[in-house]
Amino acid sequence: MSDYLARELTAPVAATADHPGGLVHALVYVPRAVVAGGGRAPLVVCCHGLGESGLRVAPVAQRLAAAGAVAIAPSFRGGGAPTAGPTTEMTIRTEAADLQAVLAVARTWPFVDAARTALFGRSQGGLVAMLEAAAHPAQIAxxxxxxxxxAAPASVRRRFGRIDAVPASFAYRVDEHDLTLGRAFARDLWDLEVEDRMRGYRAPVLIVxxxxxxxxxxxxxxxxxxxLPDARLVRVPGAAHGFGDANFETAVTRTIAFLTWAGVLDD
Structure with missing residues (x-):
């Protein structure tokens, strides 16, 4: 028997002038001890990378739930899940809106200690998590x-040179296959100054x-x-983009230890 219960969440996302609304689906893992004994647990939302779904970060979320957190793995709209919608409508802002919608629902749960909220992100999900934390630093521990x-904004600017040179859709190489993205993806990244955002986030950050x-x-x-004002880097010798086997174990162990040290997870 696992140390957690698996559930699903569907959260509504409001439409904006630039982006359509919709629903974001997520996998939820709740520690059995919280369900059985009451009390409140910390919250960790895990953000997947470009062209992926919540299934890609579910193994991390499951390990975090086993360590005592309510862990959520959303599938961002347009990210790669079958029900997520077209990839051409996905941007960094739609993913941020999806993350905010999930956080808003999860923080209402009586078994969640919202004061101990952390974010996990891999690849583009790391950028989404960083931007959310920088936008709401008091809410992300x-x-x-x-x-x-x-560096995704700088990469897009180098590729196209100017915003009016971005075509309506274009191919983006991800894990040896092409993902079709829309002009809105480049537009929403174009003027982002990530370094300026990072300087305002003073809580602890781990990068592996x-x-x-x-x-x-x-x-x-x-x-x-x-x-970043308070950050540490764990280098993984020999590892490429994506961790598997021993590298995954190293990364997830260091992540749990960090979140425990930071006071998010219980010691």
């Missing part, structure tokens, strides 16, 4: 990021990054720890 795509990552070079995370 800690961040744990794996090879975060913090493979030294052989060709998709997001480790130099991106090295620059981030110099910018």
């Amino acid at each position: 800690a961040l744990a990021l794996w090879y975060p795509a913090l 990054h493979g030294e052989q990552d060709a998709d997001v070079p480790i130099a991106v995370s090295e620059a981030a720890v110099r910018t």
Whole structure:
């Protein structure tokens, strides 16, 4: 028997002038001890990467639930899940809106200690988590990021040169296959100054990054720890983009230890 119960969540996302609304679906893992004994547990929302779904970060969420957190793995709209909608409508802002919708619902649950909320993110999910924490620093007690795509805005600007050169749709290489993205994806990244956002987030941040990552070079995370007021970098020798087997175990163990040290998880 696992140490947690698995549930599903559907949260409404309001439409804006630039983006349609909809529903974001998520996997939820609740520690059995909380269900059986009452009390409140910390909350950790896990953000997946580009072209993925919540299933990609579910193993991390399950480990966090076993460590005592209510852990949620959303499937961002347009991210890659079958019910998530077209990828051409997905942007960094729609993913941020999805994350905010999930957080808003989860914070109302009586078994959640909202004061101990942390975010986990891998690759583009790391950028989404970073931006959410920077926008609401008092609400996010800690961040744990794996090879975060913090240089995505600069990468898009280098690729196209100017915003009016971005086509209506374009291919973006992800894990050896092409994902079709829309002009709105580039538009919402274009003017983002991630370093300026990071400077305002003063809670603890852990970044775990493979030294052989060709998709997001480790130099991106090295620059981030110099910018963030309270950050530490764990280098994983020989690891590329994405952790498997022993590298996954190293990363998730360090993540749990960090969130315990930061006061999110119980010791």
